[in-house]
Amino acid sequence: MTIKEKLIILSDSAKYDASCSSSGSTRSNTNGTGNAAYSGICHSFASDGRCISLLKILMTNSCIFDCKYCINRKSNDVKRAIFTPVEICEITMNFYKRNYIEGLFLSSGIIKSPNYTMEKLIETLYLLRKKYHFNGYIHVKAIPGASEVLLKKLGTLADRVSANIELPTSNGLKLLAPNKNEDKVTNIMKTIKVNRSRSFTPAGQSTQMIVGATGETDLDILGKSENLYNNYSLKRVFYSAYIPVNKDKLLPAIKNPPLVRENRLYQADWLLRFYNYKVDDLLSHDNPNFNILIDPKADWALRHLEEYPKEINTASYYDLLKIPGIGPRNAKKIVSNRKYYKLEFNDLKKMNISLKRAKYFITCNGKYFTDTNIFNKKIIEANLVLEDKVVSNKGVQLSLFNE
Amino acid sequence: MNKIYIYDGGFISFIALVVELFKNKITPDDIKLINSYDLGLFDTEIYLKVENEQENIKLLKNKISREALYCIYNVFLSDNKNKEIIIYNFLKSYFKYGKTVFGRRNIDCVNESIQISKYVRGEAHKLKGFLRFSKMKNNFYYAKFESNNNVIGILASHFSKRLMSDNWIIHDTKRGIYAIYDKEKVIYLTDEEVISLNLEKDNEDLIEDLWKTFYKTIGIKERENKRCRQNFMPKKYWKNMLEVEDEL
Ligand code: SF4
Numbered sequence: 288m289t290i291k292e293k294l295i296i297l298s299d300s301a302k303y304d305a306s307c308s309s310s311g312s313t314r315s316n317t318n319g320t321g322n323a324a325y326s327g328i329c330h331s332f333a334s335d336g337r338c339i340s341l342l343k344i345l346m347t348n349s350c351i352f353d354c355k356y357c358i359n360r361k362s363n364d365v366k367r368a369i370f371t372p373v374e375i376c377e378i379t380m381n382f383y384k385r386n387y388i389e390g391l392f393l394s395s396g397i398i399k400s401p402n403y404t405m406e407k408l409i410e411t412l413y414l415l416r417k418k419y420h421f422n423g424y425i426h427v428k429a430i431p432g433a434s435e436v437l438l439k440k441l442g443t444l445a446d447r448v449s450a451n452i453e454l455p456t457s458n459g460l461k462l463l464a465p466n467k468n469e470d471k472v473t474n475i476m477k478t479i480k481v482n483r484s485r486s487f488t489p490a491g492q493s494t495q496m497i498v499g500a501t502g503e504t505d506l507d508i509l510g511k512s513e514n515l516y517n518n519y520s521l522k523r524v525f526y527s528a529y530i531p532v533n534k535d536k537l538l539p540a541i542k543n544p545p546l547v548r549e550n551r552l553y554q555a556d557w558l559l560r561f562y563n564y565k566v567d568d569l570l571s572h573d574n575p576n577f578n579i580l581i582d583p584k585a586d587w588a589l590r591h592l593e594e595y596p597k598e599i600n601t602a603s604y605y606d607l608l609k610i611p612g613i614g615p616r617n618a619k620k621i622v623s624n625r626k627y628y629k630l631e632f633n634d635l636k637k638m639n640i641s642l643k644r645a646k647y648f649i650t651c652n653g654k655y656f657t658d659t660n661i662f663n664k665k666i667i668e669a670n671l672v673l674e675d676k677v678v679s680n681k682g683v684q685l686s687l688f689n690e
Numbered sequence: 691m692n693k694i695y696i697y698d699g700g701f702i703s704f705i706a707l708v709v710e711l712f713k714n715k716i717t718p719d720d721i722k723l724i725n726s727y728d729l730g731l732f733d734t735e736i737y738l739k740v741e742n743e744q745e746n747i748k749l750l751k752n753k754i755s756r757e758a759l760y761c762i763y764n765v766f767l768s769d770n771k772n773k774e775i776i777i778y779n780f781l782k783s784y785f786k787y788g789k790t791v792f793g794r795r796n797i798d799c800v801n802e803s804i805q806i807s808k809y810v811r812g813e814a815h816k817l818k819g820f821l822r823f824s825k826m827k828n829n830f831y832y833a834k835f836e837s838n839n840n841v842i843g844i845l846a847s848h849f850s851k852r853l854m855s856d857n858w859i860i861h862d863t864k865r866g867i868y869a870i871y872d873k874e875k876v877i878y879l880t881d882e883e884v885i886s887l888n889l890e891k892d893n894e895d896l897i898e899d900l901w902k903t904f905y906k907t908i909g910i911k912e913r914e915n916k917r918c919r920q921n922f923m924p925k926k927y928w929k930n931m932l933e934v935e936d937e938l
Contacts, residue, residue, distance in 0.1 A: 290896075291903055298907045315851070322852050329922065330819040331933055334909035336918030340819070343908060381897050382904075384831060384856060385823045386849075387933075420855075530912050544912050623793040638795050639805065 288368060294378070296368040300348040300359050301394055303532075304451075304495060305525035309340040309389040309424045311490035312446040319420025321383055321390070323446060323490070328389050341392035341426060342382055346370055346407060350396030354464040356453075356500050358532040359396045369398075372411035376419050383423055390424030390446070391415070401432035409437060412444035424490070429479075431471035438478050439487075447490040447522075450475040455511035459501040462537060476519040483520075491522040498552060499529040499545040500538060504575035506566070509555055513566045516559065526552045551577040558584055561615050562608045580672050585611040588648055589664055595648045596655060596662065599635070600625050611671070612644030632656060643674055692719040692733045701766050706743035708778055709750050712785075714738075721774035754781070755789055764807035767840045776802050814841040818848050820927050823858060825892040830870075832889055834861040835930055842869050846876045859887070898932055905933035 310327030329338040347369035348359045358365065375393065382388045393411065397404050408427060415421045426447040429438055442448050450472045454460045457469045472494075479492045494515060496508055512524040528544035555577065558564040562584070569583050570576070578586045588595060588611050597606055599621060607618040617640045624630060624638070631651050635642060646656040647667045655662065661670075695718045697707045704721070711718055716738075729735065740746060751759065762777045770776065779799035783791050795801040823831035831853070835845075842862045846869035849858060853871075860869040866881035928934045 291900060294900055294903055295907055298904050302908050302910055316854055318855065320853065320855055324818070326815075328815070328819040331905065331931065332919040332923040333905065334916060334919060335911075335913040336915035336922065337909075337913075338922065339905070339908060342904070378900065382901060384853065385825075385897065385901070386819075386821050386833065387901050389819075423852075528913075530910065546913065620795075624795055627790065627794050628796050634796055637801055 290374065290378070293368040293370055293374070294344070296366055297344045297346075297348060297370060298342075300365075300396075301343045301345045301392070303358070303527060303530065304343065304392070304394060304428075305527040306392070306426065306449065306493055306495060306523070307338045307340055307343075308493070308523065309426075311522060312424060314422055314424070314446060314489065316422045319422050320380065321421050321423030323422075323424045324389070330386065330388055340389040341424065342379055342388045342390070343392040344370070344375070344394075346375065346393060346395035346404075346411065347398055348396050349398050351399070352397055352464075352466045354453075354467065355533065355535045355537050356463055356497060356529065360533070363533065372407070372414050375411050376415045376421075379415060379423075380419050380421065383421070388423075390426070392426045394428035395430065397430060401430045402434055402437060405430045405433035405437040405441065409440050409444065412441065416444050426490075429475045431467055431475065435474075435478055438475060439482060442479060442482060442487045445488055447492060448475075448479055448488045449493045449495075451495040452511070452515070453495070453497055454501055455496055455503050455507045456501075459503055463500065473519070476515070476521070480519045491520065493521060493523040493525060495525040495527055497529050498526050498549050499541065504570075505548070505552060505555075505577050506570040506572070506575035508552060509559070509566050509570065512556060513559055524556060526556070547579050548577070551579070551583060555583040563605055581668065581675070582611070584609075585644065585671050589668055592662075592664055592667075596650045597648060598653070599630050599649050599651050610645050610648045612641055612648075644671060647671070692730065693736055694718070694720045694722055694729075694733050695736050695738055696722060696724050698724040701763060702743055702747060703740075704766065704774065704777075705750060705762075706740045706746040707738060708781065709746035710738055710740045711778070712781070713746075718775070718778065721778060723774075754784055757789070757792065758784055761803055761807045764810040765803050767843070768806045768810045769838045769840075770802075770806055773806070776806070810839045810841065811844075813837055813839050814844040816927070817841060817845055820923070820931055821845065821849075821860070822931055824894050824898075826859075826888075827890045827892050828888050829857055830889075831856055831858040832861065832891075833858070833930075834863050836864045836926070837862065840865060842867055842878075845869070846871065846878075850876055859889075902933050 308327055310325060312323035313325050314323040316322040327340060329340050331339040333339055349367045349369065350359045350361055353360045353362050379391045393408060395404055395408060412425060412427060425445045426449065427441060427445045429441060429448050429450045431450060452469070452472050453464060453467065460467060460469055476492060479488055483491060496511065498508065515521050515524060526549050528546050528549040530544045531538060531541060555569055558569065559566065569587060577583055588609065597610055604618055604622055607613055607621055608615065620638050620640065621630065629652050632642065647670065661667070695707060695711065697704045707721065762780060765773050765777050776799050780803045783797050783800055787794060791800050792804070795804065817835055817837060821833045821835055823833040826832050842860060845860055849860065850871055855873060857873060858871050868879045868884050870877050870879060928938050
């Protein structure tokens, strides 16, 4: 099999992993090749609009397990391939020196045993770091069920180690991935949390959940995320809209991946990490799923309209963050400027703060942007939904960075 | 008459002139790079002599914060036609308000400076990712790019850390400037000075084909969103990016 054929197979089967980030590490270059950029760098964007920063591949797509949702499961009749450690190093170095990539994202199906697979991953990273003197970013997937000793070795070689929790409840996991169990994954998370340092997974850990493969609600999913953030200091939880690659009577037969739902979860996840919201603020047992028509923050605001409009010149930083359309960056701009002069709508515009959504929820110097008659739940809601439609027609809707 | 003060080189000579203007309490109507603009009917050019450029630079460095220096340097790299007078006015506000200018965006030159600085850094950050090197027969890695702002210095400093153990050349095709790194230091040459460089591509077919293959494979068909891609990766950069140049 040629290198090219292998690359096709092993990147094709790695592409469903949503993680793309290359940030959070400050590894520097000591007489070799590469360093990490703390804020991460995107080197290209794929036809699906996702950032390409790492060479995302599997070491092998062979697997002794049979997870229902996974394209690499044992019972699938697909072409199998395996990269040798040297092949992985050669491609990584050659890509890196041409500035195609920021580093390597290495994952793998499980061959022989979890420990054997881990050893192979370690061998690869060791070669890359020590023989090829590669100091760029490495994100590696730990193999659930492998020994702690091996995990600790792996962590000293990588910038980020992660293990995918895949599904928010152990019932879901039991159903679709009978040989993975939650404990195996959380054990990995524990070890990484306890050992993390400048020389051990400096960029921390992340995980991923599949959205829409089982009957779980957004509350289940986001509740799980909150729990993981709190207990294991995760950097990121990624959400991956379920794409049916296998036919199985246990799996839902859907045509299109639930991308809007995935986007809502990312938006809500952002609210948990940077906006001081709790899952309980956003969802409840009576209302366990996000509104597909409107983003979680605006939805919250509309349900608490009595707290608005907020006065830009006096609202606290955290209150500013509750204004739809205002994120941490804009809130900081407002706070640092209003010390010196009273802000009007025009001042906000000048600072490049978009008022498209915010204007319904604020006053500037006591003034509302238009007739206060429209300060009414139904009218605002209708306007926001309309604007979202315009935005999504422009194709920017799936950006995760819309404040 | 409009009094236009002329400087004749890069950032250093510009800053030295600006400091000289402040020292002598001169208010310029404009400041321009020599031979870079059309003289108007009511314009008069003034060449102010600066005795000791380095001393002026030192003076400024002691007076303003790193953040402010970073900001005006970025503005100077921009393609903004009025950048010199914006910087002059920014400094004037800085001398009045100190570090608090960054919270006074109701002052136009301050607001503009902050925005332009962000725009320059934004473009440089994109290019740190979008630059594509190919291996040359003379063992240098070579990348060419085209940008709105003059970011070659930012890129060269990024790559002199990242690719410190290789020889490379970064080429700004629009401005005709080369940054050349020989594992020790970066030197800058212009188009005319560089004709002796033998820039012939090595056989890159295999690696380039692998990269294009990876690029095609990694996109998920069920999620195709080319508009979103273009928002993040504007078309103007594509002609120097081998994985998308065919799609232009
Ligand atoms: S263990 Fe991993 S690679 Fe193997 S079938 Fe399960 S999800 Fe797929």
